[in-house]
Amino acid sequence: MAGPRFDYNRLSNHALLDAIKKYTSEHGYSPTIRELAKMTGTGASTVHAHLNGLLSSGGYLRIEQPRCRVLRVVKDYD
Numbered sequence: 005m006a007g008p009r010f011d012y013n014r015l016s017n018h019a020l021l022d023a024i025k026k027y028t029s030e031h032g033y034s035p036t037i038r039e040l041a042k043m044t045g046t047g048a049s050t051v052h053a054h055l056n057g058l059l060s061s062g063g064y065l066r067i068e069q070p071r072c073r074v075l076r077v078v079k080d081y082d
């Protein structure tokens with residue numbers, strides 16, 4: 005008898021940046037972590053970990069103000 009099978013998607017930083025840019029261009033404001041998780045087919049904790057990496061080390065994202073929905077893509081992957 006086999007264990008449970010988990011279907012999950014691997015999330016890349018490039019895919020996350022694309023999702024943020026697409027949502028922001030359509031709605032005029034950035035998505036929440038839960039919306040990003042739904043859009044990318046991953047979990048909220050996975051999105052949160054990738055966002056922290058993009059904010060701290062990569063310089064790809066910036067938080068405009070300490071409020072909700074204020075992520076801004078600063079630079080794109082080449």
